[in-house]
Amino acid sequence: MTDITELGIAAIRDGVASGDFTAVEVAEAFNANVAAASALNAFIVETPEIAISMAKAVDDDRAAGKDLGKMAGVPIGMKDLFCTDGTQTTAASNILGGFIPQYESTVSANLWKAGAGMLGKLNLDQFAMGSSNETSAFGNVISPWRIGGGNNAPLAPGGSSGGSSTAVSARLCPAATGTDTGGSIRQPAAFTGITGIKPTYGRCSRWGVVAFASSLDQAGPMAHDVRDCAIMLESMAGFDPKDTTSLDLPVPNWQAALNSDLKGKKVGVPREYRMEGTDQDILDSWDQGIAWLKDAGAEIVDISLPHTKYALPAYYIIAPAEASSNLSRYDGVRYGMREVPEGANLQDMYAATRSAGFGAEVKRRIMIGTYVLSAGFYDAYYTQAQKVRTLISQDFKAAFQQCDVILAPTTPTASFPLNDKNKDPLSMYLNDVFAVPASMAGLPAMSVPCGLNKDGLPLGLQIIGNMLDEQSVLNAGLAIEERAGFTARPDKWW
Amino acid sequence: MSVDKETVTKIASLARIAISDDEANALVPELNNILGWVDQLGEVDVSGVEPMTAVIPNELRMREDIINADPLTGGGVRDKILANAPDAEDGFFAVPKVIE
Numbered sequence: 001m002t003d004i005t006e007l008g009i010a011a012i013r014d015g016v017a018s019g020d021f022t023a024v025e026v027a028e029a030f031n032a033n034v035a036a037a038s039a040l041n042a043f044i045v046e047t048p049e050i051a052i053s054m055a056k057a058v059d060d061d062r063a064a065g066k067d068l069g070k071m072a073g074v075p076i077g078m079k080d081l082f083c084t085d086g087t088q089t090t091a092a093s094n095i096l097g098g099f100i101p102q103y104e105s106t107v108s109a110n111l112w113k114a115g116a117g118m119l120g121k122l123n124l125d126q127f128a129m130g131s132s133n134e135t136s137a138f139g140n141v142i143s144p145w146r147i148g149g150g151n152n153a154p155l156a157p158g159g160s161s162g163g164s165s166t167a168v169s170a171r172l173c174p175a176a177t178g179t180d181t182g183g184s185i186r187q188p189a190a191f192t193g194i195t196g197i198k199p200t201y202g203r204c205s206r207w208g209v210v211a212f213a214s215s216l217d218q219a220g221p222m223a224h225d226v227r228d229c230a231i232m233l234e235s236m237a238g239f240d241p242k243d244t245t246s247l248d249l250p251v252p253n254w255q256a257a258l259n260s261d262l263k264g265k266k267v268g269v270p271r272e273y274r275m276e277g278t279d280q281d282i283l284d285s286w287d288q289g290i291a292w293l294k295d296a297g298a299e300i301v302d303i304s305l306p307h308t309k310y311a312l313p314a315y316y317i318i319a320p321a322e323a324s325s326n327l328s329r330y331d332g333v334r335y336g337m338r339e340v341p342e343g344a345n346l347q348d349m350y351a352a353t354r355s356a357g358f359g360a361e362v363k364r365r366i367m368i369g370t371y372v373l374s375a376g377f378y379d380a381y382y383t384q385a386q387k388v389r390t391l392i393s394q395d396f397k398a399a400f401q402q403c404d405v406i407l408a409p410t411t412p413t414a415s416f417p418l419n420d421k422n423k424d425p426l427s428m429y430l431n432d433v434f435a436v437p438a439s440m441a442g443l444p445a446m447s448v449p450c451g452l453n454k455d456g457l458p459l460g461l462q463i464i465g466n467m468l469d470e471q472s473v474l475n476a477g478l479a480i481e482e483r484a485g486f487t488a489r490p491d492k493w494w
Numbered sequence: 495m496s497v498d499k500e501t502v503t504k505i506a507s508l509a510r511i512a513i514s515d516d517e518a519n520a521l522v523p524e525l526n527n528i529l530g531w532v533d534q535l536g537e538v539d540v541s542g543v544e545p546m547t548a549v550i551p552n553e554l555r556m557r558e559d560i561i562n563a564d565p566l567t568g569g570g571v572r573d574k575i576l577a578n579a580p581d582a583e584d585g586f587f588a589v590p591k592v593i594e
Contacts, residue, residue, distance in 0.1 A: 098578075099578055100577065100578060102571070102574035102575075102577050102578075103566055103574075200550070201549045201550055202550050202552065215547075215548065215549065241555065241557065241564070242564065242566065242567055244552070244554060244555065245548070245550070245552055247550065247552070248555075307538070309534075310534070310535055310538055313531060313532040313534055313535050314532075314535060316528065316531075316532055317532055317535070324509060328510075331510075332580060333579070333580070333587050333589055334575075334578070334579055334587060335578035335579065335580075336578070336580070337580070338580035338581065340590060344590055345590055345591065345592070346589050346590050346591075346592050347510070348512075348590075349589070349590050350510040351507075351510045351511060351512035352512050354509075354510055354511045354512070355511050355512035355513065358511065363511055363513075364521070364524060364525070364528075366509050366511065367502070367505050367506065367509060367511070367521065367525060368525060368528060368529070370505050370508050370509040371497065371501075371505050371525070371529075374505070374508065377495070380495070380536075381532070381535075383545050384535050384536065384538075384540060385532075385535060386545030386546050386547065387538075387540035387543040387544070387545050387546070388535055388538050388540065389545075389546040390543050390544055390545065390546040391538065391540070391543060393546060393549065425524065425527070425528060426527055426528060426531055440549075441549060442549025442550055467550065
């Protein structure tokens with residue numbers, strides 16, 4: 001029999017439905033891989049018993065002849081930003097140490113309803129703030145990839161969904177949830193040779209997801225291929241009255257409509273994305289991607305997104321501003337950590353708790369957010385950034401008059417060694433330069449693995465689509481996937 | 495624009511984060527590095543541009559005026575709300591003395 005942990009969502013679901021193996025066998029196989037991979041530090045909490053009991057429920061349903069969900073029997077990893085009823089949820093921060101949600105996030109509830117099971121809670125950058133998974137209070141996640149040739153330096157799995165990318169890439173789970181505020185699904189997917197999509201803002205409910213920057217936060221799937229992403233996104237998305245920004249629209253059947261024939265489609269190539277500091281291997285992969293999409297029947301058009309270079313600085317005003325407001329709820333009163341120095345009053349307790357509970361990067365962003373929102377600076381920073389955001393969005397609107405999807409690199413570099421960039425926040429931020437513009441405009445965007453660089457590390461290509469047009473994004477992603485034939489995987493060393 | 499140590503200390507106080515003198519000193523160049531970089535936004539001509547507050551125009555919905563229409567966001571769950579409190583007494587959150 002094939003090793004079940006080699007399979008993706010569709011193959012596992014179909015295998016369970018047809019009785020090739022039971023859901024419990026699947027859960028046991030992945031539980032074993034999770035238990036053997038502590039060196040990767042991908043999980044904050046492992047939940048093997050929950051995985052088994054959820055699998056057993058699927059097996060019972062099948063035995064009883066009940067209809068099975070879209071992800072029946074597929075155990076997944078849950079980024080530890082989604083509140084899970086009865087299972088610790090920390091956002092990788094000490095300030096939420098020991099927090100046991102008394103309710104389930106809408107996205108995770110939707111997945112369980114579709115028959116998925118939970119292998120555990122995945123590590124991430126603290127409050128999803130980071131691009132290398134080095135800001136977690138629970139230690140770094142290590143990428144399963146290595147440069148090789150005796151160079152065993154631990155590499156970054158990307159961030160903030162670094163536990164998710166590592167776990168899928170190392171086959172600890174067939175798929176995982178991610179969240180993307182400014183690239184946190186796409187960049188880690190690119191770093192680890194997997195596929196991930198951030199849908200249009202509002203497709204997935206934010207209810208029960210620990211908030212970072214509410215106007216940007218959006219959940220999405222991370223999996224082995226485009227089809228699996230389509231299936232999982234269908235299971236996660238949907239209208240939720242509990243989230244005021246949830247889109248009251250039906251969820252399309254993306255998987256059934258997948259079509260890699262791009263005849264009659266136009267693919268935009270934004271000239272402003274040819275930036276200094278981008279690796280030659282990345283630029284080559286971009287050219288290769290253009291050739292693949294031509295081969296799939298698409299017409300390539302040169303487009304301009306003039307405000308591209310301002311997206312990242314505008315993001316680093318807007319996201320910290322929203323974070324400083326969102327994270328004001330951590331006060332040591334209602335949940336999580338409390339620090340009360342001897343003789344402290346209430347204000348002292350707030351300050352001591354937040355000082356002890358937040359990590360350095362989180363504090364840095366709260367401070368920036370507080371500053372740009374403070375009296376006298378609000379207009380110069382925050383209002384200006386919001387206006388630039390309008391211009392970025394208008395750039396995309398104009399571009400989609402000329403094309404159906406946009407092709408760009410996901411990242412300016414491949415994965416880098418841990419400790420390489422974490423001393424210089426700005427150089428870390430710049431790794432999201434290609435990912436952030438789509439986030440600022442709320443557009444669907446995905447990363448698909450396209451090949452390896454000269455060091456043998458995976459590279460990703462990014463497809464950005466128009467508002468609500470996940471289908472075109474997935475279709476172009478599929479066209480690349482079919483032509484890239486990406487089968488490379490990390491050698492098991494853990 | 496740039497910040498000095500005094501400003502950093504004031505921001506930390508506004509953000510309710512206790513920082514030591516050393517931390518304040520370290521934050522000054524870090525924040526200035528980031529603020530110096532975002533200053534480039536000032537060169538963008540934004541005359542006549544409205545600030546973006548939502549990426550998708552979404553009307554704010556009103557829910558039906560029914561108590562506990564969705565039990566997940568309804569009331570009557572005091573014990574659940576207090577379940578994670580660092581200190582809860584007699585059905586309330588307990589905090590250090592506020593009034594001298």
